[in-house]
Amino acid sequence: MGVGIEVKDLNAWYGSNHTLQDINLNIQPNEATALIGPSGCGKSTFVRCLNRMHETNPIAKVTGSVRIGDLDIYNDASPVEVRRRIGMVFQRPNPFPTMSIYDNVASGLRLNGFRNRRVLDEVVERSLKHAALWDEVKDELKKKSGASLSGGQQQRLCIARALAVDPEVLLMDEPASALDPVSTAKIEDLIFQLKSQYTIIIVTHNMQQAARVAERTGFFLNGKLVEFDSTHKIFTNPRDKRTEDYITGRFG
């Protein structure tokens, strides 16, 4: 099951650049939350703070607290533990190119020490089914490499790989921006289905996509969370003029 995320006074820096400023928000479990805002507004940095990827950059710094369920991710857990509980899918599908479809999905489990063949088979099948890819690849799991799939299939493979380690939260950073409309629709359908089991956070530049898939939406601007509300409110009648200017294209 998905868990809630509580962010308190989160600040992040790249060197002297204060990229996230005093972010406070509560993300509800088993919902999709969309993050929107212009390039450089801090939304991707925010997502990278949720799975402790921000700090992998030597000049980066984070303060504040993030609780994922009961876990204080900056005080109670290692980055590896955090990333097992929080899966991530990126803008460009990034399957391991030399690995088969099967090995791509099983890679996270193997890294965590799982070797039992039967367990791996089960998890690979379940993850590919959850990612709505199973029917398309089940006959060539070990023959075909991840890189031989279409872009949309590769992205669903990456989602299956993220799901295989049984995370509670799925972060998606522009998961459909490199995909055609049919593949995009499949990813969006998938987000709908995955909500019942995971908490989903999706960064997107596609406003219609945010409106279609997310229950709640946050608008970031210049490192600040300007508005966070129900998606319905944000896209029909936002409270903040800056949000309205951005979503109606009057911004800038």
Add this chain to the structure above:
Amino acid sequence: MTRVRFHQSLEDLKEKLLVMAGMAEQAIQRAIEAYRVRDLSICDLVDRGEMAINRFEREIDQTALDLLAMEQPMAIDLRFILAVIKINADVERVGDSAVTISDRVRDLQAFPVADLPVDIPRMATLAAAMVRKALQSFIEADAEMAQSVLSMDDSVDKLNGNAYFSLLNLMKQEPQMTPQALHALMIARSLERVADHATNIAEDVIFWVSGADVRHHMSVRNHNESQDSQ
């Protein structure tokens, strides 16, 4: 500004709707003038104007549909286009009411002029003032001005109610006056409908500007509270 062409299209749409609304307003004035002076040539002008109004109605709906499909508007732009589609329908119905009045004026021509116990010009002045104010609130994107239109509707309703009872009495006391009384009643009823359309337009302006749905006597505050509790 980044979506310059789109926002220019919205301005063009607004302008077109206002041209059409001006024609509908003029149609009501002409129909009432035709009633006052019993001049059927003015009725012909009303009929011709109606055709132009209908053409505008189709064009505006088509443009609005194109913008929804091609531009995928959000927030205030989305509310604007929805409001335009609805105002468009109400303005067209104001034009229809003018035609109804003008038809009744033609029918009345068969009867001698009588002093009927109904102040049609006064009702018409009030209803036309509501339409003008509703349209002004649309031009100025002024929700407060639109709100003031809503409270004017009661006076027109009251005049229509009075007309009903006075004309009913006339029909009872002087049955030979029944045809004229019925025509006058239909004219009063049409003007009451014009006021209702003005009310609808004002409600749509409030929705466009503030996002509040104030139809069916819902206040802006009640609307906001119900939205917040969702």
